[in-house]
Amino acid sequence: MISRIFFILNLLNVFTPKGFWYLFISIYKYGFNLMTLLAYSAYRFPQKIAICFENKNFTYKEFLQNTQKIAYVLHAACYIRKKDKVGVLLHNSVEQIETIFALSYLGADIYLLNPDITAEQLQPLQEKHQLKPIICENQHLDRLSGQISKKLININQLETASPIDTIPKGFGGKIIVLTGGTTGGFKTAKHKASAKAFIYPTYALIKELQIDKYESVYIAVPIFHGYGLATLLMSVALGKSMYICKKFETKQTLESIEKYRIEVATFVPTMLRRLLLENTKALASLKCIVCGAAPLPTETAKQVIDKLGTILYNLYGSSEAGFCIIANPKDLEKNIATIGKPIEGVRVRIDSPNAEGIGELCIKSDWTINPKDWIYTGDLARLDDNGLVFLYGRKDDxxxxxxxxxxxxxxxxxxxxxxxxxxxxxxxxxxxxxxxxxxxxxxxxxxxxxxxxxxxxxxxxxxxxxxxxxxxxxxxxxxxxxxxxxxxxxxxx
Incomplete structure (x- = not known):
């Protein structure tokens, strides 16, 4: 693991005099949390575009300053303290990202909530996890009424607060991603914080995607989902320019990618399929397409490779198992239907395979919700002789x-x-x-x-x-x- 840590630190230029100084100052001012990552990139690239949202640009310096202001307000006016449990009920936006980093700075446990959640679904979650406040947008105030409305803080109406020096520096709290969706109940997926839980997946993503070679990243997927969150944190750590959209719209996404000459983009298969159907030429600037969160149809993968080249990566993971399998262009060249091979530190097995070798995919690693046991994913899969994994849908389907x-x-x-x-x-x-x-x-x-x-x-x-x-x-x-x-x-x- 030591060599992997040195690889990442070297990539971040920590071993240069300036890099070491920037890291020291970041830790001294903010402690060990997500703000440390942001501050380090802000010191390295103060005038570089950090976020572009709805045609408005925010530099890394502005990103850090705005996040610090939100942290002051949440601490002074909303009384959020270390280990408080806070729900974040926000769509992709600058405010959402700044809130996540601000809460980490305060040491709060962050519960990322699906903005489409109903009051009936949110009420039991709030009661079970004792969420102190739930930070939301204007649109949620009318939709979420009753007892739950008393816990809501409107991010759009937060008053400014003067800078204070009383925010204790320390470790950030947990980030809890919910499993499930709008058709069923939500459950929390808590992962034990450890060096391995960060180092191995990050190393695998950087090594495979080679994202360090590019400057711009388009995040079309929801940041409240583990896939979107991982893309966000990796982009901030590497000092990339992030282009985000509140909700995916085909034409808007195509216009943004073409206008800003985006190099890296993250999609779910549905998004990718609709983009290809609408206008493939607008995607010409892309050097790396990352697809995940749902099965990738082989026909969609074939269209990407035929029209845009060997730039497609297929990721597999879950809220319970974390990121664990990736198919790079070479894997897809061998068999376009594969989801790839397990990354370093991940073990896979097929439970109760039938005559065709198809059974339930089981995952084991140090960053699942229960590192000691196998995680039964509920996905049907098989392994071939080359170690490639193939999905056959959900067991229940x-x-x-x-x-x-x-x-x-x-x-x-x-x-x-x-x-x-x-x-x-x-x-x-x-x-x-x-x-x-x-x-x-x-x-x-x-x-x-x-x-x-x-x-x-x-x-x-x-x-x-x-x-x-x-x-x-x-x-x-x-x-x-x-x-x-x-x-x-x-x-x-």
Missing amino acids: MIISGGENVYPIYTEEVMLKHPAVAEVVVVGVADEDFGQILKAFVVVKPNQGVTEQALKLWLADKLVKFQIPKKIEFVTQIPYTSVGKVQRKSFKN
Whole structure:
């Protein structure tokens, strides 16, 4: 691990006289927390653009100053102290990022909440974890009423506070990411803080993505999700210019990437698929595309490689297991369907594999929520002879039709290859004869047309009979969670 630490510190220029001095001053002024990372980059790159949001630029110097002001207000006016539990209910924004760093400076435990959460979902979370305040935006004040409203602090209405010297310097609190989504209950995923939990994933990301070679990063994914948070923290540590959007919109994202000549971008597969469908040329400046948080269709991966080159990286992780598997361009060249190999420090195994070697993917590392035990991910997967991992969807999504195990993700992959199909979801519906049959919900590409019969005929020589949907329904859109995962329950119901 020592060599990995030296690699990262060397990359940050800590071993130069200026670098060592900047690090010393950062620790002396702010202690050991996220503000230390921010301060170090602010001393190194004071006039460099840190954040671009809604066409407004903020330098690293301004980023640090604004974050310090928010910390003063939260400490003096909102009485937030070390080890207080604070909910952050904010969309991607400058205020959200500054609040996260300010709370870490104060030593508070930060609970990153999905901004789409309902009052019914938020109330039990607040009671269970005793969140002292919940920092939110204007729009949440009207939507979240009742008892929970008494705990809300509107980030847009915080009064300014004079600088004070009473904020104790020390270690930052925990950052807790919630698992689950808008269709089910939320659970917290607490990870034990350790050097390994930071060093190994960071080393793997920097080594594989080579993000240190680039200057600009577009963060399209939600920062309240582990994927977005990791991108944010790595970008700040390396002093990169971050371009963020409140919510993903296809045209706005394309315009930003083209206008600012973005080099690195993080997406979920749904976003990437829509961007490619709209205007591939606008993505020409990208040197590195990182995709994660949901299964990447092989057809989407193939389009990226064919049109933009070998710049695609496919990441796998979960709130419980953390970042643990990555497919680099060489892995995808060997087999475009793979999610790659485990990073250093991660062990994987397949639990109860069937005759095809497919079973539940289990992860073990020092940075899972329970380092002593295997984490059962709920994802179906198999390992090949080269150590590459392949996903077959969620265990709960597998369909048993006429005694045959059907993996809907495989049928979806094939259907996406049809020239008229933009998006598709396959689910199992009850049937008296077969127990379950496959039903597909299809979104057709603009200015394209296809009938149910024609689509079934096209699938006839590409899938085994039991893998072909018995019913196909055409819809205008597929509902996704805020982190880009299909809301399958809405179709099953």
